[in-house]
Amino acid sequence: AAEIQLIGVTKSYDARTTIIPPIDVSLRPGEFTVVLGPSGCGKSTLLQMIAGLERVSGGKIVIGGREVQDLEPKHRGCAMVFQNYALYPHMTVAENMAYSLKVAGVSKAERTERVATVAKMLGLADFLTRKPGQLSGGQRQRVAIGRAIIREPGVLLFDEPLSNLDAQLRHDMRVELAELHRRIGATSVFVTHDQVEAMTLADRILILNKGHIEQFDTPKAIYHNP
Numbered sequence: 001a002a003e004i005q006l007i008g009v010t011k012s013y014d015a016r017t018t019i020i021p022p023i024d025v026s027l028r029p030g031e032f033t034v035v036l037g038p039s040g041c042g043k044s045t046l047l048q049m050i051a052g053l054e055r056v057s058g059g060k061i062v063i064g065g066r067e068v069q070d071l072e073p074k075h076r077g078c079a080m081v082f083q084n085y086a087l088y089p090h091m092t093v094a095e096n097m098a099y100s101l102k103v104a105g106v107s108k109a110e111r112t113e114r115v116a117t118v119a120k121m122l123g124l125a126d127f128l129t130r131k132p133g134q135l136s137g138g139q140r141q142r143v144a145i146g147r148a149i150i151r152e153p154g155v156l157l158f159d160e161p162l163s164n165l166d167a168q169l170r171h172d173m174r175v176e177l178a179e180l181h182r183r184i185g186a187t188s189v190f191v192t193h194d195q196v197e198a199m200t201l202a203d204r205i206l207i208l209n210k211g212h213i214e215q216f217d218t219p220k221a222i223y224h225n226p
C-alpha cells in the first residue's frame with residue numbers, strides 16, 4: 001500500500017470560485033480514510049484529483065513517494081469504484097474483471113486464476129458468465145469492486161459506491177468492504193455523505209466543509225468530541 005500526500009492542493013473550475021483552497025494532508029499506507037461532508041463540498045473533486053480524472057489547479061499529489069499530479073490516471077497506481085458501477089455492458093462478469101489485466105498484458109492463465117480468486121472473495125463465482133444486465137445492483141457493485149482490486153492497486157478510491165443500493169444491501173456491503181479492506185490492505189479513500197458508512201469503515205474520517213478540512217481524526221475522536 002502507498003502513502004498519499006496532498007501538498008497545497010487547490011482546485012478552481014473557473015477564476016471566480018475556489019472549490020478547494022490549499023489543503024495539506026497525508027494518508028498513511030494501508031489506512032482507510034472516509035471523506036465526509038455535505039453535497040457540493042468538494043469530495044468528488046478531491047477524489048478525482050487523486051485519481052487523475054481532474055487536474056489540480058495548484059499543489060502536489062504524491063503517491064508512494066512519487067509526484068503524480070501530472071501523470072495520466074493509469075500511471076498513478078490507483079483503482080476507482082464509481083457510484084454507477086461503470087461496467088462494460090457487452091462483457092461478461094469475468095471479462096469485466098479481467099479486462100484491465102488483459103490490457104496490461106497479463107497471461108490468460110494468470111487472468112483466469114486472479115478472476116477466480118477475486119470472484120470467490122466477492123461471492124461472484126457463480127455469475128462469471130453473466131452480463132451486467134443480468135445482475136442485481138449489489139452484484140454489479142461487487143463486480144465493480146472486483147474489477148478495481150484485481151490489479152492489486154496500492155490505492156483504492158471509492159466514490160459513494162453504496163449510494164444506489166437499498167438499506168439492507170448497503171449494510172451488508174459495508175461489512176463486506178470493511179473485511180475486504182483488512183484482507184487486501186490498500187490505502188483506501190472512500191467518499192460519502194453517510195455518517196454510518198464513515199463510522200463503520202474509517203480508520204480516520206476527513207470532514208470537508210466548502211473544500212476546507214474541518215476535522216481529520218478517528219471516528220471515536222470525532223464522535224466523542226464533536
Ligand code: ADP
Nearest residue numbers: 013014019037038039040041042043044045046
Ligand atoms: P461533492 O462530491 O462533495 O458533492 P463536488 O466535488 O462534486 O462535491 O463539487 C464541488 C463543487 O464543484 C460544487 O459546487 C460543484 O458544483 C462544482 N463542480 C464540480 N464539478 C464541476 C465542473 N466540472 N465544472 C464546474 N464546477 C464543478
Ligand code: ADP
Nearest residue numbers: 092094095098108109110111112113115116128
Ligand atoms: P477472453 O478469451 O477474451 O479472455 P473469456 O470470456 O474467456 O475472454 O474470459 C474473460 C477472462 O475471464 C479471461 O481472461 C479468463 O481468464 C477469465 N475467465 C473466464 N471464465 C472464467 C472462469 N470460469 N473462472 C475464472 N476466470 C474466468
